[in-house]
Amino acid sequence: MSFDLDLGGQRALVTGGTKGVGAAVVRALLAADARVVAAARTTPQVAAPGLDYIAADLMTAEGCAALAREVLARFGGIDIVVNVLGGSSAPPGGFAALTDEEWQKELNQNLMPSVRLDRALLPSMIAQGSGVIIHVTSIQHELPLPEATTAYAAAKAALSTYSKSLSKEVAPKGIRVARVSPGWVETEAAVAFATRLASEAGTDYEGGKKIIMDSLGGIPLGRPAKPEEVADLIVFLASPRAAAITGTEFVIDGGTVPTA
The missing domain is CATH 1.10.1220 (Arc Repressor Mutant)
Structure with missing residues (x-):
């Protein structure tokens, strides 16, 4: 049996698409003959063949809106959105080091870009009756490290809960929403x-x-995990080969999270 992912010509947006897991997702989608736009705050001076870059500050509402407009203008619609963007700049020191400003930064980096881009791009998916959204969460929302990742973990937990709710709302309209939860990735x-x-x-x-x-x-x-291993999972979930999968979170962490 052929394992062609049937992604040829699919229009895909990858946030955080210039480094780490995001860059690996971009490479995997291109290898599957998808049409890809990679978004990041800064873009490389030399673009990969067949790839479009859009520079956007996705930690702001204005940046997300501008990216969505540009993607729809270039593609006339969208089939796949992979929200990889995330990270943390919070200081160590536990709860006491987390000011309101630090909390807001973590939410603006790890939750709100997905919320804002989904809100802007879902209408086009609903209109065409199909689409896939993949949100990259983290095992931190199950195994937070109190010294330094409390706010990051809480923001990823919010993203996971939001994703589950969204999946239930849009599945009847032909759109699938899935989550990928990596552990430590060697980026x-x-x-x-x-x-x-x-x-x-x-x-x-x-x-x-x-x-x-x-x-x-x-x-x-x-x-x-290697970035390519996480990317392979994401691209499979975005493909028609995973057409019956929605609302689920897939952990890829080498067994870090203990399970019953």
């Missing part, structure tokens, strides 16, 4: 973080990775 940023921890601890990169894995309570698989 460029993760490599830099592990390298810094290794230097501070007087060890090598593998030692730095172990420090991170230990802080998560261990990864039974023994390693972080």
Whole structure:
């Protein structure tokens, strides 16, 4: 049996599409012959072949609205939206270090871009009677690290709950909504973080990775996921091969989250 994902010609938007998991999703969609726009705050000087970039500050309502208008103008509609954008700049120090401003930053980076883009792009999906939205959450909403990720984890939990509710609302209109919840992924940023921890601890990169894995309570698989592994899951879920899947969250974390 052929495992063609049947994504040829599908119009896709990927937020956070220039680095890490987002860039891997873009590459996988292009390899499946989809038409792809990658959005990020800054865009590369040299574009990948067959790929459009749109620079947008998605932490603002204006940036999300401008991106949605540009995508619809270029494509005349949209078939797939993958909201990868996320991250945290909150300081360490637990709850006391989280001012109202820090909380708002985490929500603006990890929840509101998805909410705003969905609100702007869903009408075109509803009009055509089809579409797929993938929200990238995080295992942090189940396993938060109190020292530094409380606000990030809470924002991702809100994104997960919002996604579930949205899926129930739009499924009867032909639109699927799914969530992908990664654990630690070996992105460029993760490599830099592990390298810094290794230097501070007087060890090598593998030692730095172990420090991170230990802080998560261990990864039974023994390693972080690769961006390409997360991207493959996302692109499968966006494809017609997953046509009966909606409303579900798929964890890809090497077994980090303990389950019964």
